[in-house]
Amino acid sequence: MTVRKGDKVRVIAGKDKGKEGKVLRAYPEKQRVVVENVHMIKKATRPSQRNPQGGIVEMEGTIHVSNVMLVCPNCGQPTRVGRRREDGVRIRVCKKCGKDIDK
Template identity: 55%
Template sequence: MTKLHIRKGDTVIVLAGKDKGKTGKVLQVLVEKERAIVEGVNMVKKSQKPSAKNPQGGIVEQEASIHISNLSLIDPKSGKATRVSIKHEGKNVIRISKKSGEEIK
């Protein structure tokens, strides 16, 4: 199992691809594939059959996954992209912003 610098609920910025520069909240992290689903980023159109939830069916727009290497965490202090260092305190793992030195919640 690989360790990733991004977790569910983090605010990230896209570094590469068609949505470069966009920011969003991480909805889900796919650890095995090293990908993440970010709110409002990498939108794709998908056709859906009629169901109880969507009785009309039709074309629905939803987020697709994006590779973790194309994402960077946003610094809590400056609001810009930052790298992450990891500090171990007993069993707890604390992520620290390289740009400001602040703890990332």
């Protein structure tokens, strides 16, 4: 997957198209990511020690990784991601400005 936890992404498809946010969690085996304040769902929870009242909690749901595009930290544009090997380590590269995404 070209998107990792902590990356800034822009949603390019779906009901939240155009929103930007940080990737909170990535599930590579399912090809899905959780982005902050995107695809908010309501979930019914039972009373617990942390939440003694229980009730309905609003939280971020997962969206497919094909519906998000990485925002380059250098040029600030949503971009496709290229890969390059350097000393056996894969480095992600911005296709628009050509600079490294990974430091």
